[in-house]
Amino acid sequence: MIPFDYHRASSVADAVATVADRPDAVFLAGGTNLVDHMKLGIVEPALVVDVGHLPLTDIEQMPDGGLRVGADVRNSDLAAHPLVRHRYPVLARALLSAASGQLRNLATTAGNLLQRTRCVYFQDVTTPCNKRSPGTGCSAIGGYVRYHAILGASKQCIAVHPSDMAVAMAALDATVVYFDADGEHRVALTEFHRLPEDRPEVDTVLPPGALITAVEIPPAPSGARSTYRKVRDRASFAFALTSVAAEVVLDDGTVSSARIALGGVAHRPWRARRVEQRLVGSPATSETFRAAADAELEQAEPVPGNEFKVELTRRTIVATLTALAAGEPR
Known part of the structure; x- marks a missing residue:
């Protein structure tokens, strides 16, 4: 020990x-x-x-109708909260697709955001890993890559972020609230996690010694419908090969608002801006959904061994949006 x-x-x-x-x-x-x-x-x-016993366990409605989630709120409690289930089904579904019931009863909101990659080479201290030991190399490149990145990777690291909750919160435009020696600060969740670039050992923009105290989620747009779809090797206690968090608003069959994020494909929850741009103002049809997915995945750079994730992600985007357009789930 x-x-x-x-x-x-x-x-x-x-x-x-x-x-x-x-x-x-x-x-x-x-x-x-x-x-x-x-x-x-x-x-x-x-x-x-x-810090697990600090008074950071409240889920509160904010004056604008949004939600403030304390850093120590357990994943199971957040998933079961009536406001989350009613207003943000994408978040409830993402939380319930993660890990096991026992782990969800312990895992916290802040801890979920800060969890590190489950790359097998990162977890094996006998192998080189730039994320664990900067400058030693990336054993995943040329190795086992079924769960690795197809978007935003670098020559230094192709690991992915493992969180389901963070993907949903990225789609919801959540804000991370943290406290350091200079007081309270806020950063958009979409900017909170980093891409690996030449410093894969740094996962987030959180300053050293800072403590997350809450996550704030803005109110959902009127008429929004959302869901989370996760593709994995087994039905439970498995990390995503790919996942899609989607929230859309439809007006007479046309997409008037769209917020989409992908999981299991990048070093951070991947906000699919190209999908969103193609969707807004377009008819909610399979042709639109396919074109939007294609636009996002034009930038994909799979490595030998995980090429299948490009088509898998494309199909998952289309299937998720098709389900929302059909009205279920809301």
Whole structure:
């Protein structure tokens, strides 16, 4: 066992102050990702700061009709909340498609956003990995790539972000609220996660020592219908080969609003802007959906072994939008 110090934070300010200037410190909430990585030897923190009991567990309606979700809200509680189920079915479905019931009962909102890739090479400390040990190389390139990126990858890393919840929140234009020594800050969730470029070890734009305190979701547009579709190797407890979070508004058979995000295909939840641009103002037909998917996937760069994900993603986009156009689910 690797020894470490433990501190039970008394407040958000105390948690942030405790980890200030401590690059060897980590925050602990649900622990469903961190504890695994400590066991595997991926991380060896000298200080663990427990924030899982802080008063960050509320789900509140904001004055504009949006929703503020505390950082420590458990995934199962968020999925079951009446406002989430009624107004944001895409989010409820994404949460319920993730992991297992036992893990959803522990995993937190902030922890879900911050979870690291499940790339088999990242989790195997005997192999080179630029994300785990910068400059050592990417073992996935030329290796087992069934679950790896087809969009936004680099020569340094082709891993994907594993979250389902984050994909739905990216489609919903959520905002991440965090606290550091300078106070409270906000960043759009679509800008929160990074593409690998030449620094794949850095997953997010969150400053060192900052603590996520909430996620804010704007109100859904009037008449919006949304859903989440996940394609995986087995029906439960499996990560996405590809997934689609979609919210659309239809007006007399024409798409008047569209927000689409993809999962399982990039280093971060992939906001499908090209799909959105092709959809808005166009008839809600299979031809439109196919053309929109094609426009997004023109930029796909699969590697030998995961070429199938391009067509799989195309079909999943079309199937998701077709279901929404048919009126179910809402």
